[in-house]
Amino acid sequence: EAKGTEFKYTERDVMLYNLGIGAKRTDLRYIFEGNDEFQVIPTFGVIPPFDAELPYNLDDLVPNFSPMMLLHGEQYLEVRKYPIPTAARLISKGKLLEVVDKGNAAVVKSGVTTVNAETGEEIFYNEMTVFLRGCGGFGGQKKPADRGASTAANKPPTRLPDVVVEEKTTEEQAALYRLSGDYNPLHVDPAFAKMGGFKQPILHGLCFFGIAGKAVYEKFGAFKNIKVRFAGTVMPGQTLVTEMWKEGNKVIFQTKVKETGKLAIGGAAAELVEGEGKL
Numbered sequence: 296e297a298k299g300t301e302f303k304y305t306e307r308d309v310m311l312y313n314l315g316i317g318a319k320r321t322d323l324r325y326i327f328e329g330n331d332e333f334q335v336i337p338t339f340g341v342i343p344p345f346d347a348e349l350p351y352n353l354d355d356l357v358p359n360f361s362p363m364m365l366l367h368g369e370q371y372l373e374v375r376k377y378p379i380p381t382a383a384r385l386i387s388k389g390k391l392l393e394v395v396d397k398g399n400a401a402v403v404k405s406g407v408t409t410v411n412a413e414t415g416e417e418i419f420y421n422e423m424t425v426f427l428r429g430c431g432g433f434g435g436q437k438k439p440a441d442r443g444a445s446t447a448a449n450k451p452p453t454r455l456p457d458v459v460v461e462e463k464t465t466e467e468q469a470a471l472y473r474l475s476g477d478y479n480p481l482h483v484d485p486a487f488a489k490m491g492g493f494k495q496p497i498l499h500g501l502c503f504f505g506i507a508g509k510a511v512y513e514k515f516g517a518f519k520n521i522k523v524r525f526a527g528t529v530m531p532g533q534t535l536v537t538e539m540w541k542e543g544n545k546v547i548f549q550t551k552v553k554e555t556g557k558l559a560i561g562g563a564a565a566e567l568v569e570g571e572g573k574l
């Protein structure tokens with residue numbers, strides 16, 4: 296296990312994050328520190344661990360590693376304590392969970408626990424999965440382990456969705472979102488994106504995770520955990536359609552790109568905090 300990495304944030308970082316995942320000027324609770332209900336959208340929990348030091352190098356884990364071929368595959372977030380502070384000093388500690396060999400690709404999963412630096416209280420737990428194109432075939436385990444909510448299939452029911460939320464991203468979405476800490480050039484530099492096999496820079500997975508998570512939060516209330524698989528890429532400017540089904544305490548959801556009809560997020564669900572569930 297690595298030693299902890301500090302992450303310090305202020306109200307300004309909260310507003311920047313909220314704007315990065317589509318908060319509007321009329322959403323005063325997200326964009327104005329003077330509002331009585333000023334808050335950070337709970338998907339923010341993926342930000343403090345993002346730069347956490349991990350006790351390994353991808354180069355040492357898989358053959359042919361190249362940052363240009365790295366895609367975000369899945370994300371699982373637990374919010375272990377509400378309300379989420381709008382300014383704090385946190386410490387994140389990461390560990391390697393598993394390396395899976397998909398033949399062409401490798402899948403590497405890390406787990407990061409984030410605590411309040413002053414109180415030691417756990418605030419967030421994340422599992423982040425990266426999909427490394429061209430890094431498979433090394434004879435590793437073929438299937439990921441069952442990790443409960445973090446790996447659940449979350450197949451949508453056959454009925455029509457209970458709620459649908461449409462949100463257009465802006466052409467500047469990735470340029471804005473990156474200021475919350477993911478400076479991967481894949482999202483803004485056309486030359487880098489091209490080397491990674493894309494015609495133009497693609498949107499951060501965690502940006503459209505935030506947009507979908509915001510829709511779940513606004514329609515159903517606070518969640519204790521949320522899991523997504525990034526099933527397809529999104530270009531800044533495209534419109535996201537998030538379909539949600541409430542199944543007991545759980546909201547199963549998926550997000551499609553309106554312009555292409557293709558799935559961007561699949562296998563996704565959020566388990567609501569007891570007593571929530573507005574619908």
Ligand code: HDC
Pocket residue numbers: 345365366367368369397402405423424425426437438477479481497498499500501524525526527528529
């Ligand atoms: O699904 C394809 C795809 O393109 N998904 C979208 C990826 C994306 O846009 N991600 C977000 C942008 S990248 C980003 O934000 C990077 C960021 O800056 C840095 C992140 C750092 C994170 C934290 C640091 C620690 C693709 C390419 C992923 C897979 O498509 P295919 O190659 O066609 O694969 P497919 O045939 O569907 O499946 C092959 C096997 O792989 C498994 N799999 C598929 N998608 C997966 C995945 N596993 C994990 N995550 C995914 N997203 C399948 O289950 C299949 O396995 P099996 O054969 O055993 O069933």
